[in-house]
Structures are given as C-alpha cells and as structure tokens.
Amino acid sequence: IAGITQAPTSQILAAGRRMTLRCTQDMRHNAMYWYRQDLGLGLRLIHYSNTAGTTGKGEVPDGYSVSRANTDDFPLTLASAVPSQTSVYFCASSDSGIGYTFGSGTRLTVV
C-alpha cells in the first residue's frame, strides 16, 4: 500500500451500535486527522493527533473518540451511532503540517 488506507469503504449501521473506522498510513507521517464531509458544509475536523500517544479535539468531536497507539494507525470510534453521524469520513496525515494526504473515505449511513 502507498498512502492512506481506510476501511470499510462504506457501511450501513443501526442506530445505537458501536463502530470503528480504521485508518492506516505507510508514510511515517507524525500527524493524523479525521474529518467528516457533509453536503454544503465542507470538511470539518473531528479529532487530530500530532504524534503517537497524543490526541486533540477538533471542531465536531462529540460522539467520537480516537486513539493513537502507534505512528501508522488512527482509528475513529463511534460509541453509540446516531443518524446525524451519517456522513463521509476522511482520514488524513501530514508530516508536521507538510504534505497532507487524504484517504478515499468511508461512507457511513446510520439508520
């Protein structure tokens, strides 16, 4: 693989269920990010991580949690999904704010 791999590509999820979106990068970038994209709203930052072991909240963190156990992986967890979390989720990485790379996205529908 080269770049960022997101899984799954798409998912239909029942409300109230727990879901983890996976993100793996192979560029050894120190920083990673999760965005959600909704029509007419652009991409909004959910959580970010400057380096392994640290995370921070973005613009829309409620209902989401992240972890950064190592450099390559940055999973996003929805503890109890709600319909308003229906969105396209993009994972991204950068080398200290240089050379941002985005994954292909996960399309999540919460019903």
Add this chain to the structure above:
Amino acid sequence: QQQVKQSPQSLIVQKGGISIINCAYENTAFDYFPWYQQFPGKGPALLIAIRPDVSEKKEGRFTISFNKSAKQFSLHIMDSQPGDSATYFCAARDSNSGYALNFGKGTSLLVTP
C-alpha cells in the same frame, strides 16, 4: 464556527473561461493556505498552496492570489476545461491545532463545453 469562508457555492464557466473562487479568514494563527480539488467518490487532492509571505503563486493554469492584510485569498483557473469540473475547497492550516487544516464549505465548478 466555520473559520474559512468560501464563495461562491457553485460556479458555471464556459470552456476557455476563467474560474475564480474566493476565500476569507480571520484567525492570524493560520500560516499555510492550500486548495484542494475533489471529484465525486474520491478524497480531496492537493491542487496548489501558498504561504502568507507570498502574494501570488502560479502552477500551470492555476494561480493563487493572497492578500495578507485583507485576510483573503483566491484561486484562478485560467482556460477552464470540462475536466476541471469538480468541487474545490480552500483551506488554512492552524499552527495552534496540530497543523490541522480548516476547510471552506466548497465550490462546485461546472465547466461547460
């Protein structure tokens, strides 16, 4: 709470014309301003970027103009082509939040033949 304001929301340009998209910001911690192009079903891809110490940057048919005092920047697409039809996002990097990018809401560009 959107920190980067982008306009217009949509744009229709004839082939060969100039497409212009504008963005404005307030946060003085922003220190890098990229533009992204996104096609349906794909992730955003970097198109061109500028730093605030430069007033203009050109790469092929794409030019960024940057006005630091006005906190505004714009993307000009010269000789627009149907293949340029996509959604364009301006963004600004926040040096205070892990270098995260703050995005505008996007402009849907349609270039007609």
